[in-house]
Amino acid sequence: MITEKGTMKSKPAGGVYAAPADGAVSAAVAAIIAGARKIDEVGANERADFFTKRSVKKQSKLAVLNLALSMCDLTTLEGADTPGKVIQLCGKARFPATPEMLTDKAAGKALVIPSVAAVCVYPSLVAVAAKALKGTNIKIASVATAFPSGQGPLEAKIIDTKFAVEQGAHEIDMVINRGAFLSGDYQTVFDEIVEIKKACGEAHLKVILETGELGSYDRVRLASDIAIEAGGDFIKTSTGKVTPAATLPVTLVMLQAIQDHYVKTGKKVGMKPAGGIRTAKQAIQYLCMVKETVGAEWLTPDLFRFGASVLVNDLLKQIFKEHTGRYYYDKVFSLD
Amino acid sequence: MSTSSTENTKVKRDKTAADGEAAAATKVGAGGDKSSGRTFDFDYAPSIESTEIVKIQPQNKLFIDGKFVTPKSAKYFATMNPATGEKLAEIADANGADVDLAMSAASRAYTKTWSKLSGRERGRYLFRIARIIQERARELAVLETLDNGKPIRESRDVDVPLVAAHFFYHAGWADKLEYAAPGRTVSSLGVVGQVIPWNFPLLMAAWKIAPALACGNTVVLKPAETTSLSALLLAEIFQEAGLPDGVVNIVTGAGATGAAVVNHSEVKKVAFTGSTEVGKIIMRSLAGTNKRLTLELGGKSAHIIFEDAALDQAVEGVINGIYFNQGHVCCAGSRLLVEESIANVFVEKLKARMQKLRVGNPLDKNTDIGAINSEGELKKIRSLVATGQAEGGEFFEPTDIRLPEKGYYHRPCFFNNVAAAFTLSRTEVFGPVLTISTFRTAQEAIAKANDTQYGLAAGIWSEKGSKVYKVAQGLKAGVIWANTYNKFDPTSPFGGYNESGFGREGGRHGLLSYLEVK
Numbered sequence: 001m002i003t004e005k006g007t008m009k010s011k012p013a014g015g016v017y018a019a020p021a022d023g024a025v026s027a028a029v030a031a032i033i034a035g036a037r038k039i040d041e042v043g044a045n046e047r048a049d050f051f052t053k054r055s056v057k058k059q060s061k062l063a064v065l066n067l068a069l070s071m072c073d074l075t076t077l078e079g080a081d082t083p084g085k086v087i088q089l090c091g092k093a094r095f096p097a098t099p100e101m102l103t104d105k106a107a108g109k110a111l112v113i114p115s116v117a118a119v120c121v122y123p124s125l126v127a128v129a130a131k132a133l134k135g136t137n138i139k140i141a142s143v144a145t146a147f148p149s150g151q152g153p154l155e156a157k158i159i160d161t162k163f164a165v166e167q168g169a170h171e172i173d174m175v176i177n178r179g180a181f182l183s184g185d186y187q188t189v190f191d192e193i194v195e196i197k198k199a200c201g202e203a204h205l206k207v208i209l210e211t212g213e214l215g216s217y218d219r220v221r222l223a224s225d226i227a228i229e230a231g232g233d234f235i236k237t238s239t240g241k242v243t244p245a246a247t248l249p250v251t252l253v254m255l256q257a258i259q260d261h262y263v264k265t266g267k268k269v270g271m272k273p274a275g276g277i278r279t280a281k282q283a284i285q286y287l288c289m290v291k292e293t294v295g296a297e298w299l300t301p302d303l304f305r306f307g308a309s310v311l312v313n314d315l316l317k318q319i320f321k322e323h324t325g326r327y328y329y330d331k332v333f334s335l336d
Numbered sequence: 337m338s339t340s341s342t343e344n345t346k347v348k349r350d351k352t353a354a355d356g357e358a359a360a361a362t363k364v365g366a367g368g369d370k371s372s373g374r375t376f377d378f379d380y381a382p383s384i385e386s387t388e389i390v391k392i393q394p395q396n397k398l399f400i401d402g403k404f405v406t407p408k409s410a411k412y413f414a415t416m417n418p419a420t421g422e423k424l425a426e427i428a429d430a431n432g433a434d435v436d437l438a439m440s441a442a443s444r445a446y447t448k449t450w451s452k453l454s455g456r457e458r459g460r461y462l463f464r465i466a467r468i469i470q471e472r473a474r475e476l477a478v479l480e481t482l483d484n485g486k487p488i489r490e491s492r493d494v495d496v497p498l499v500a501a502h503f504f505y506h507a508g509w510a511d512k513l514e515y516a517a518p519g520r521t522v523s524s525l526g527v528v529g530q531v532i533p534w535n536f537p538l539l540m541a542a543w544k545i546a547p548a549l550a551c552g553n554t555v556v557l558k559p560a561e562t563t564s565l566s567a568l569l570l571a572e573i574f575q576e577a578g579l580p581d582g583v584v585n586i587v588t589g590a591g592a593t594g595a596a597v598v599n600h601s602e603v604k605k606v607a608f609t610g611s612t613e614v615g616k617i618i619m620r621s622l623a624g625t626n627k628r629l630t631l632e633l634g635g636k637s638a639h640i641i642f643e644d645a646a647l648d649q650a651v652e653g654v655i656n657g658i659y660f661n662q663g664h665v666c667c668a669g670s671r672l673l674v675e676e677s678i679a680n681v682f683v684e685k686l687k688a689r690m691q692k693l694r695v696g697n698p699l700d701k702n703t704d705i706g707a708i709n710s711e712g713e714l715k716k717i718r719s720l721v722a723t724g725q726a727e728g729g730e731f732f733e734p735t736d737i738r739l740p741e742k743g744y745y746h747r748p749c750f751f752n753n754v755a756a757a758f759t760l761s762r763t764e765v766f767g768p769v770l771t772i773s774t775f776r777t778a779q780e781a782i783a784k785a786n787d788t789q790y791g792l793a794a795g796i797w798s799e800k801g802s803k804v805y806k807v808a809q810g811l812k813a814g815v816i817w818a819n820t821y822n823k824f825d826p827t828s829p830f831g832g833y834n835e836s837g838f839g840r841e842g843g844r845h846g847l848l849s850y851l852e853v854k
Contacts, residue, residue, distance in 0.1 A: 030820045037647055037648065038645070038646045038648065039646050039648070040646035040650075040799070040819050042649075042819070042820065043646060043649025043653060044648075044649055047649070053489065053701065054380050054381030055382075055701055055702055056378065056380055057383070060378040060380070061381070063376075063378055064378050067376060067378075105792060149825055259688075263684070274842050287378075291377070291378070296375050296376065299375070299376045302373075302377060
């Protein structure tokens with residue numbers, strides 16, 4: 001059943017999630033469901049494997065490593081996170097390596113190393129991060145909406161989001177309601193994203209699909225379309241709490257959804273694979289995929305991010321290797 | 337051999353890319369400064385496979401009776417590297433006397449040794465050959481790419497692994513032939529004469545030699561004149577495996593050599609893969625003899641995309657279907673049939689994807705499409721494209737792609753909205769040229785797909801399984817792929833209908849061509 005165009009089905013009382021009794025969907029959601037592309041799993045995997053065979057070397061490699069570093073959302077999302085932990089993480093974001101390492105002694109000049117794009121923390125720690133990053137261009141991203149499960153009342157999710165924004169978050173990483181999605185209630189998934197987008201105000205919204213829980217690329221594609229149509233500025237693979245997290249083929253499927261949306265509307269939606277990307281080599285494979293699918297216009301932190309923590313050190317290691325011709329050993333890089 | 341020739345083929349990339357990189361490194365500083373407004377891009381570094389591993393003899397002999405021998409003809413011809421247009425080596429031009437020698441060696445080997453060995457013993461030789469192929473895979477891949485022009489990514493990841501797989505598979509059959517025709521008695525035929533094409537030189541040699549040997553026959557093989565080198569390297573591998581002398585003989589040369597092989601009185605069976613034109617000549621010349629014949633000829637295979645297909649993967653399937661191996665594939669999906677309701681969307685996706693294809697030095701691991709095999713083929717393709725342009729249809733080629741200055745290259749391209757009556761809808765181009773037409777119903781798709789004098793392969797893309805089966809039932813093609821294209825396996829029989837030839841290669845069906853079933 002389709003209600004009038006633009007009207008939204010009424011929310012369950014008290015914000016508690018319940019599947020709609022009538023199964024009604026708005027025209028917008030009906031159109032998304034009808035238009036969602038199917039994905040051939042074998043074909044998608046095969047295509048994604050292609051990008052592991054590209055060769056990036058020398059000048060290109062250094063530029064791509066720098067780019068990847070500038071795309072990182074340095075992340076800590078533990079129950080055990082404290083102000084101390086977040087302050088140290090922000091320190092890493094500001095100074096990924098010591099000034100000594102940032103000097104090319106042979107050439108007698110400073111190396112230009114980009115900072116990461118953002119730090120990503122829980123809402124309760126956004127204020128701490130805001131203080132620690134004052135005066136820098138590093139963005140603060142906060143997860144919200146009953147992260148990571150999304151199993152909470154919509155009111156709580158809205159409060160969660162508004163709180164993070166008020167505390168100084170520039171970007172909100174929300175999770176979709178997988179309970180609703182997997183029970184077929186796409187309307188609720190859509191409506192929640194719309195509501196959170198409103199609550200974000202000026203803040204950018206990244207919508208986490210948690211692809212490891214969706215079970216098929218068809219569903220990844222449908223969830224991508226819903227997230228994009230509902231107003232997500234970015235779509236993001238995973239919370240990092242579920243295995244598998246980001247993979248090349250899942251990211252490919254999501255990039256294709258972004259591409260189709262761009263062709264249709266001219267609007268560029270960003271992409272953030274998160275979790276499981278640990279090495280510079282993997283990061284380069286992702287960027288090759290971006291280059292060959294949505295195109296070079298997406299090769300900017302404004303439209304592509306890596307959700308990662310371990311990745312940063314491997315990128316640094318490879319960047320210094322490109323500059324100096326030798327590898328620093330692991331202990332040279334701070335843990336966080 | 338020297339790598340200088342391959343250096344020359346490097347595609348001259350845009351110099352501004354390097355400048356852009358330097359700028360980008362500073363641009364992406366703290367938080368991503370957008371003020372510069374320049375788009376960052378990077379290019380792949382040429383990653384050229386070294387040719388050091390391959391030793392090419394300047395002058396190549398014939399492989400007869402287990403030895404490399406000087407041709408009686410005393411004639412040689414040049415084989416070129418299509419990526420540069422430079423001469424790679426000289427190949428012996430076998431004449432009738434050379435073919436006679438090869439035939440008597442094969443005949444002797446058949447009666448004295450090979451037919452007397454048990455299946456198990458024959459299998460051991462085949463297993464050994466397969467393992468040596470795997471050990472020398474890189475050497476074979478590099479040589480294949482040098483001589484043929486196909487991208488190293490394909491020769492390394494597709495051709496050579498399949499060659500080994502064919503020997504392994506048929507090694508397994510050698511001692512189980514009684515199960516190839518259950519309840520019947522099978523026996524070998526004798527000497528088989530085999531003539532193979534230049535598009536998959538090694539793979540076609542494997543398709544021909546492996547089942548022939550497994551079934552207890554001996555072989556005289558003639559490779560295509562532009563791509564003889566990898567077959568001669570295969571001969572070295574036979575020597576290394578200790579294959580008894582004369583079991584496989586390789587005579588190089590052009591059409592006259594091929595004619596001498598197929599018309600020789602020793603030959604009990606002829607297997608030919610190549611053009612329909614030559615196939616017809618062979619069929620005429622064998623008429624009235626008691627020789628068996630299998631022909632695997634041309635194609636104009638239909639690739640059908642339904643509106644309920646996984647479109648992005650279907651685009652990839654179409655790319656793989658027609659631009660794989662520069663389109664030098666007999667089963668290439670050269671006629672694209674798209675359901676009209678999605679035609680515009682699909683064609684736009686295809687165009688965008690084609691702009692990203694990388695045409696260039698075949699030895700570069702980043703290359704998607706390599707060199708056209710010979711100057712003659714390139715001329716033929718260009719002339720057919722010109723015909724296509726004269727007849728109508730919207731021509732598209734990705735202008736982002738720059739071709740190397742030297743060597744034989746052709747951009748991947750297509751003609752949209754072509755009529756079934758156009759030359760390009762009916763004639764095999766054997767190059768990276770696709771035709772696109774639309775259809776409205778499954779019945780119409782089947783009718784259009786079958787509207788051809790060929791019938792080698794077809795592809796169907798739909799997420800609806802029942803539709804795929806129903807359409808496949810209606811197609812008159814030897815191989816039908818569903819939601820994929822150009823996938824090969826030694827267990828799967830391959831062959832065609834109508835002017836695409838007869839007989840099957842691979843699988844149990846393929847064995848029957850090399851066996852007398854009583």
